[in-house]
Amino acid sequence: MLNEIKKDALTRMNKSVEALRHDLTKVRTGRASTALVDHLKVNYYGSDVPLSQVATVAVADARSLTITPWEKQIVGAVEKAILASDLGLTPNTAGQVIRINLPPLTEERRKDLTKHVHHEGENAKVAVRNVRRDAIQQVKELLKDKQITEDDARRTEDEIQKLTDKAVKDVDDVVKAKEQELMAV
Template identity: 80%
Template sequence: MINDIKKDAQTRMAKSVEAFRHDLTKLRTGRASPAIVDHLKVNYYGSDMPLTQVASVAVSDARSLVITPWEKQMVAAVEKAIINSDLGLTPTTAGTVIRINLPPLTEERRKDLTKVVHSNGEDAKVAIRNIRRDANHQVKELLKEKLVTEDDVRKAEDDIQKITDGAIKDVDEVIKAKEQELMAV
């Protein structure tokens, strides 16, 4: 039973780290990446659809994206979604192709984005610590029900702490890598 709790905690912590990694792909780092616009929703005949389901997104060079909607009448809707987004990007339309030029990041903006990365990293660490707390609580419940000994509980808590330390180290590595990516000019 304790092994199941530890495996569950390890799986959930790995998912937290992966979710944090995924959240960071939405941050603009100065290089063009289709992930920047992945989260955008486009009004497609009355329902909001992800941009990737109504258009193809490609990187044409290091600082620009090319978006080609599947249907010609979707060009205006895609353009509107980009303008209304929180990305601060201005699309340029040429026929059925939408181009987005990513301006270089200023030093101030890089520092702001670094703060966002650290904040998101702290949130991920809190989520990992909550998973640790839940796992320790489950182990203590087993002790209350007299299904395990106190020695088993201590060993399980130590193991859970080691798993937690590993997950937090992973988050720190992701933060460091993203920070280097942001500060590279």
């Protein structure tokens, strides 16, 4: 019973850290990355589909991406999706290939993005702490129902706290790595 609670807490904490990693791939750094446009949806014959299902996205060089739609008639739809996104990028079309040039980030923009990264990190820490709270609450309910001893409850709470500390450290490491990536010129 207690092992299941710990295992569930660990799984949920790891998911919180992975969700943070995934969210931070969308934050634009000075370097081009295909993850920058992964979340875009393209109107393809009346339904919205992910960009990766209608085109090939590649990193041309450190500051540009190329998008090659598989069908010529959806080039316009891909351009519209890029323009409508919150990326603030302008696509350049040459025939069937769409190029996106990433301008260098200003110092002010880098600092804004760093603040955003820290905010996302804090949200992930809150999620981890909520998982800890839920797990400890389950342990206390078992203790209240006299299904476990006080020693078992104390030991399990300590182990859950260690899992929480590790997850918070992982979040800090992810945030620090992204911050260094942002501040690198």
